[in-house]
Amino acid sequence: MIRICGWVRLMEYVIGVDGGGSKTEAASTLINGKLMKRHISGSININAVGYEEAKRNLIEVLEIVKLEEKAKICVIGAAGLENEKNRKLIMELLNGKYAEKVILTSDAKIAYKTTQMGGGDKMILICGTGSIAYMEVNGKPLRAGGWGYLLGDEGSGFWIARKAINKILRGYDEGRQPTKLTLKIMEKLNVNKPQEIVEKVYSEMGIIDVARVAEDVAKAFEEGDEEAEEIMMEAAWELARLIKTLIKRSGIEKCEVYCSGGVFKTSNKLIEAIRRYVEAEYPNVKICRCSYRGVAGAILMAIEEAGFTVNEEVIRNLEGWANA
Template structure:
């Protein structure tokens, strides 16, 4: 490889994507943000156009030629399914990448960003939630990630939905009064509580409900008992997910890094602290960490590691 060789990491989402360009020591050369690159969100043609634009703008900023890219890692939800992986590999190659191409799920770069490698467990809680783990041998396991209708426990969506439920139960007199009722009405601009029904069932989508987790957290900071209970339950659910993956991979009796990622962990210290306490109670050798780099960097790190696998 020449002195101009470099790697690319892409955190490919359903609404936007981030790209990180690094030299072979991992130092940043450039970055870019662009449109979605998830096949199931926009289809192959649109993904191809989005990736061409993203890779082109980032390599231009970095002052590098596309043909000098030694490795690229694209991470996207569900991309580790064989059909999706094959389609994305072809799209990346069509963009002019001649180096090692790695296509993987969206959890593996999170794990790499927080642990510096491929082994460990990642627990992600943002709009949705899931836990993912990998051993150095390649053995993988996951828990959660079943979507907001039947899963996503401990996620922003679950917290927001439980906040609404607690507010209407208090309004009915089925539970003790809670700050969630006036705080949600104020946040949503509702003149009366009954107006929450058309909001939930006609106006709000998954992201809008997940955004209400911030209202629950604020009510907790103001001393609201119902909000504290909701956040505690969220931490317990996330700890259950982590435990399921730890057990599936037989990590329990050895030192282990558990990477905690997503807006819930990042913005709600009570959940992170409670999760950490529960984790270490069951697995004393496990260490929870918040990554100080993003998934695009983690994908670039995976691209660098792929060069070791393909010398």
Template sequence: MNARKAFVGVDGGGTKTRAVVVAETGELIADIVTEGSNVNHFGWERAQAVLGELFAQIRAACPSGSWMSSLFFGLAGVDRPEERTKMREWILEQWPGAFVGVENDTLPALVGGSGETEGIVLIGGTGSIAFGINDRGEKCRVGGWGYLIGDEGSGYNIGKDAYSAVLKSFDGRGPQTLLTGKILAYYGLQDPTALIPLVYSNGFTREQVAAVTRFVFEAAREGDEVSLTLLSRAADELGELVRTMLTRMSFVKQRVPVVLTGGLFHEGSPLIGMVQGRLSGRADVVRSEQPPVVGAVLLAHKQTGTAPGEHWEQTLSGIK
């Protein structure tokens, strides 16, 4: 009996790592989620340990006789060529004989959102970054320099500014805002000054700071001027990432696909329209309806030089 070919797409970030395994016939073999694998956040040893456990789960999920033909990894934190080479060589040791591709996590987001490998992807989550690739395969990134020196317009920055707005209002340096009641109620606090020991405590993460953006969206829908200002400022920064990309890169297409992905661009997010309004007529802005892991598994198939079968579209459309 001939072994069935299988294709793996992996999307690895700071919060979670997700792998999808699809058979050559289009059958979904596995959809696995585990811990984050961002090398910059956790270091190589931790990231490889997470991926090693993921590989064990993939092998356990694959039916007897399945052969891993191709794997594509979109991993946050492997931005430089030497980092991608190091990761790829290690993965090849785990999967000898397979095609292996490694890029940062932006390329799968572009492919998953637009179905194309030419365009721009704007990621707005805990962090922020824009990534572009043109028809000649030239690549460019703008932003994504981390929460201490970059990530403008990100969930972390919005969350940090939300805390600041509450404390400025408490001081009398800023206007009253609905964020005060919402954030204090969320943490079960009576006084804004109690935020200080909370946010400066050991173990208080960037993701926890970014989590309060939900209240900024909520208060903005209720007409809170402070929250509307925070979102407008974020839209300015996010739009600037894309405008800079359009200036720096040469695209053949008159209208360049710009895929919005990440938690800030959830369904119904006002940031979608706000960012779109800040971009030129060259930008064809779409919100990604599929997760980046779908783009990763499509890239896994593409790097073998073959096209997916007719049943793949139905399978991938069901992955959310």
């Protein structure tokens, strides 16, 4: 494409990819944020689903959202991309095929980017399959959590699901009658005995499938189930701890924390509980729901990287398609 006048330049486009724990959302937009194409595929977190599946899912979204020519910039934010080996694999895979320039970053960082319109200090708290808190202070990244399902991710969907299943198994060990929540989860997993959950988890279910059990726990919490409340309040405590860790480290005791991710979608009470835990110690920290999906952050980064300013027109265009 020869860049000789304004209208040709307007046809330039960018690609944004948000690789969350369980699904990947991608979009292509013009430089002004106007949506061209979008698509959702499975996870591209190599640590969680392995390279082959991550590769398949990434190629799928890119093939669908790409336009005729290469994009100017492609920003991919995904968990697991802090790993140098994983970054290299993804870069080799793309190999200049979809964009003039590819930027790999974390899903936390692109979600954070969506909070950066308007003034004041901001933080992002993600609670999907995994969990992480992230903010930038004078351009320096600060994070708490996000260590993955085996080592951390306290309060996350996977963590909630594991707690709930562990409770079922302990109840079974102790010869207790199954609770309402136990029956609900066993029905969802289509099993008759707790032992079958174990067989299913190890032989058929991936981390993402297990994490989906968190939806039932979150729903039961909304409906007033006491057992679910116990688990979800512990999750709230852990998520509040992530926020407080960053407040302490940054010294910023007045800021807005944006809650993003699938678990928050199911549970308003979870946000309320986190609010109570955090505001009790830090009354000037406001906990709110994130208004944009992560993919919008990837697009914003791409637009800026392409040398354009995020102005009112861009925001208006994003609001047309990227609201959470």
